[in-house]
Amino acid sequence: MKVPSMIVHAKEIIQTFPSGTKGVPEIRALDGLNMEIKAGELTALVGPDGAGKTTFLRLLAGLYPLTSGQLEVLGFDVTQHPQRVQDRISYMPQRFGLYEDLSVQENLDLYADLHGVPQNIRKQRFERLLKITDLTNFTHRPAGKLSGGMKQKLGLACTLVRSPELLLLDEPSVGVDPLSRRDLWEIIEQLVHEENLSVIISTAYMDEAERCAQVYVMYEGKILKQGTPKQLREQVQGLTWQVAPPQGMKPRVLQAYLLENVQYVIDAVPKGASVRFITNPQYPQLPSDLLPEGMHVQVREPNxxxxFMMFLHETQQEHHSYTSVTQLSKETVSSHLVDEPAIAVKDLVRKFGDFTAVASTSFEVKRGEIFGLLGPNGAGKTTTFRMLCGLLPASSGSLDVAGMNLRNARAQARARIGYVSQKFALYGNLTVIDNLKFFGGAYGLSGKKLKTQIENALQQFNLKPHIKSEDLPNGYKQRLSMATALLHEPEIIFLDEPTSGIDPLARRAFWYTIGELANKGITVIITTHFMEEAEYCDRIAIQDAGKMLALGSPNQVRQQAGSDEALDMNSAFIAIVEQARANIQQEEAV
Structure with a gap:
């Protein structure tokens, strides 16, 4: 059958779900959405949490009955002919169902059986998929033993065991490192080019959306903006700037100051030794007296x-609710710091049988510092992180946290730290306030102190007390997790990929809060796969294969990668890891 020039035609799509909350009759996930998508292109869906991206992809896949409107996919009415659509598409959800006890090859065979792929074309198809995903040498390895990035590539291969006319991908690169993310995109772009495959992808990464032919910005179930990346960028031309803070001031302090001037600045993020910001169209240039003397604002090209941030600002003001105690002064940065480190690690080793997950690692983290722990999937950073939290004992070496030796005072150290896990450790059937009460009690709070801390948390994180946590969007689940971890006023807070799967808007608000905590003297240790978030850190460490490859400020790490400040951290990270791996291969060859 000939593929139509428009593979998706959506008109006035409305999709509702029961709310599950008394007094609220329904949740409107899509609200009069209209969209037309061309064949043979890469199309991106972007938008904040709760915008309706996943709901729309599931409708395209024929997985939901449509509430109202008209929806055609590949020339078929999805409501009347869902099976005809499903026979011609492949869909990879956020949590793809790999069978972890089965090998790579057995997973491919299983999905080929489920999709009825003829035996005579399997061999050639499998060989191609294994080659482009670089899994040829891992066919006998159980899926559960693969790294996060390899699991995503296997999930994509299983999705493509048959050759579809349309591929639907729901945030396929969430939770994978920059190297694996690059590999995934090379595979996707190769398929589009060689097989003329049509791909619709939802993503939280704007640099991924930049690679697509068309971008649809969704908000509250509607299309807010659409166009090519170039057309969308042009709409903020003349409003994008950068400025370097004076010597001795951290970029995130300047960032916080700019964000508080909401009349003039709608967004600001650290980048290298500078801060990039967007001005309000009503006041495209900052007043001359807004910044201290000697700070020079420069024009930059928009991305x-x-x-994306401009469009959301035009729609709603929530991301501007920044309340801060930060003052624009050098003293803000250093007044709370003392000489004693918050964390001291020396010759740390962790082995699992014959396998060394962490090999002789040493570093210190200062009080009030934001310290980023980065590395590819399977690099050993999660193991290091768990040892720092007191969740996993070290095989050898010394580890002091908050002045406590974790070998003999683990419980005392835990009482002085907070922890936010990658998989939000909330009780889904409990309300926001019940979660806060439970975790507050677990931290030893009670009575008036607990009540006061809960009231402060609800206000600080803009949380509604009586909503079940399972009904919260990811961005708000992350806020609640942070609120629970801070109830007992810890000295150190550990954040394990807390922004994975949340949109740029939610990430901005999250990092603003983190900067505030550090400015008040709380030490922050964070793991992340968003390399642009490394720019918020005072120092970062990059690990791979259990070894420390780089340690220093973001600029120092870029210099180690042999790049200047203009190069993004993503490229610097990839360069450092690939160089280290190349050196190991050379040593093994000798």
Missing amino acids: LEDA
Whole structure:
């Protein structure tokens, strides 16, 4: 059958779900959405949490009955002919169902059986998929033993065991490192080019959306903006700037100050030794007296994330509710710091049988510092992180946290730290306030102290007390997790990929809060796969294969990668890891 020029035609799509909350009859996930998508292109869906991206992809896949409107996919009415659509598409959800006890090859065979792929074309198809995903040498390895990035590539291969006319991908690169993310995109772009495959992808990464032919910005179930990346970028031309803070001031302090001037600045993020910001169209240039003397504002070219933030600003003001105690002064940065480190690690080793997950690692983290722990999937950073939290004992070496030796005072150290896990450790059937009460009690709070802390948390994180946590969007689940971890006023807070799967808007608000905590003297240790978030850190460490490859400020790490400040951290990270791996291969060859 000939594929139509428009593979998706959506008109006035409305999709509702029961709310599950008394007094609220329904949740409107899509609200009069209209969209037309061309064949043979890469199309991106972007938008904040709760915008309706996943709901729309599931409707395209024929997985929901449509509430109202008209929806055609590949020329078929999805409501009347869902099976005809499903026979011609492949869909990879956020949590793809790999069978972890089965090998790579057994997973491919299983999905080929489920999709009825003829035996005579399997061999050639499998060989191609294994080659482009670089899994040829891992066919006998159980899926559960693969790294996060390899699991995503296997999930994509299983999705493509048959050759579809349309591929639907729901945030396929969430939770994978920059190297694996690059590999995934090379595979996707290769398929589009060689097989003329049509791909619709939802993503939280604006640099991924930049690679697509068309971008649809969704908000509250509607299309807010649409166009090519170039067309969208042009809409913020003349409003994007950068400025370097004076010597001795951290970029995130300047960022916080700019964000508080909401009349003039709608977004600001650290980048290298500078801060990039967007001005309000009503006041495209900052007043001359807004910044201290000697700070020079420069024009810069906009990127797609600038456009995204502008569109959201035009729609709603929530991301501007920044309340801060930060003052624009050098003293703010250093007044709370003392000489004693918050964390001291020396010759740390962790082995699992014959396997060394962490090999002789040493570093210190200062009080009030934001310290980023980065590395590819399977690099050993999660193991290091768990040892720092007191969740996993070290095989050898010394580890002091908050002045406590974790070998003999683990419980005492835990009482002085907070922890936010990657998989939000909330009780889904409990309300926001019940979660806060439970975790507050677990931290030893009670009575008036607990009540006061809960009231402060609800206000600080803009949380509604009586909503079940399972009904919260990811961004608000992350806020609640942070609120529970801070109830007992810890000295150190550990954040394990807390922004994975949340949109740029939610990430901005999250990092603003983190900067505030550090400015008040709380030490922050964070793991992340968003390399632009490394720019918020005072120092970062990059690990791979259990070894420390780089340690220093973001600029120092870029210099180690042999790049200047203009190069993004993503490229610097990839360069450092690939160089280290190349050196190991050379040593093994000798």
